[in-house]
Amino acid sequence: MPDTPEIPEANAPKSAAPVQDAPVGNWVDLFAPEATRPYLRLSRADRPIGAWLLYIPCLWGVCLAMLSSGSASFADLWIAVGCGLGAFLMRGAGCTWNDISDRNFDGLVERTKSRPIPSGQVSVRGALIWMVAQVAISALILFSFPLPAIILGIVALVPVAIYPFAKRFTWWPQVFLGIAFNWGALVAYVAHTGVIDGAVIALYLAGITWTLFYDTIYAHQDKEDDAMIGVKSTALLFGDRTRVALRYFLMGTVGLMGLAVILATAPRENPLLLVVALGGPWALGWHLAWQMRLFDGDDVSMCLRLFRSNREAGLLPVLFFAACLFL
Template structure:
């Protein structure tokens, strides 16, 4: 079997041996790669706040059978809408991506997908996401509609602010309120506070990720917190890690039930962030990528304990 690095259509920074490169029919690969199906970490990071929201809702109310569908619908929706968001990002960044070593092999800048095809693919994923959203109730539908502006703005943020990671956090963590609303039929203070804490977490992990491109970004004039923080990144990221833990601690306390279980999960989450900071090397791209991907485990720890707290 031909290795990933030998394939002319391969994406440089996709995990080696990913299922798209190994098993997907050749004609589908460019579309799946545009949706980042070959790198599931983004889907996880979009999904995990949704599962946090379900846990918070169960802590505030009680578990329901419908929560199983909410969890599954969020998983499917995260995959689809993350794909749509990445497609939109590739459309808006196609000229920038062509100038960056890590991204020039993506389907659009490499010519594997046409601009018109990308728009059609974006619409198809958006429609599928809408169908799933409509099953979650009126409150969740309105929350989903409200998120569209954030999704649309994010790809442009790095052009006008040094803090594009904030815009990513605003959009990526919206699911904690959407999933809560799907269960409760409304949005309370707890998921809003959790959303704010999750934004601090996003700044933490996406700054680590952005350090891979810091040199290329400086050449082409793209802004990021990695460039803004520079050599001070470890110290500043420690502050955002603490902020995320503290604010999420407040959010888990608001439902007022099974707090010790929830905080045990938060302790595990905090320990994982501390481990990342210990291993963090800003000038080592492979280390940054590995640590970024490890945030799936950090988020799963908290999601598991919130689920137990909600079910107990």
């Protein structure tokens, strides 16, 4: 484990300046009350792509469950809405925990030194209180789900807690991120069906390989700083062979999601249903292939653009799965 440099914690909040890599003109900078901005930035509310990437697997899970059972109800609508609210809150709590854990590294990285804790806008104590508040509200939403989904939701806290430390001991921290970020697929599926089966396991694994794809691209933004301070990532592991790795992650994502669709639709014995549903992984694969063609690991702005485009990529299977409800 590399030595952890110490950065003194500020005694008083500094100017609530925007975070460097946040989109210009985001709603937090424009409309949020000034006192709340450092905390909203700590939760990445000014950069909602992470909340989308946490929420999309939940939509995959509930859609696949409805696809498998052939039924839908208002309870499924609440599963989708509740998972959306929970994704926003838990993403915020996870980012807060990540920044608390990385506070002695973030100040040494150009892209992250403007974050609220290293810049002195929020104290560690204030960040901890903010994190607990977000988790508590998320728990209220989770407890409205059936018991098996509640248990799964509680277990999800384990990978969330481990992830910030993964880059200190493995070249594959993106795997731990994938385990945490795609857990919602299991929760949403089980909230509808009450069971974990082969279809949702395949879907969950597809989500992990998708996370490996997009977060490897994302990690190329920090590869020089990461190498300097001694933390690990798949971007550093693959280096010039990243495009080859992305190709394998693409194939894994499409193949595993296709398997999930086949397993989920098999009891329905409806060929048209299968064909339309398989359009989901096909469309996702097409988008990932487009990203791979544009990828340039030395172009930071392109890496960020491609990473953010995964919201649209992940929503493509949702459109196809939702269309199947009318078949």
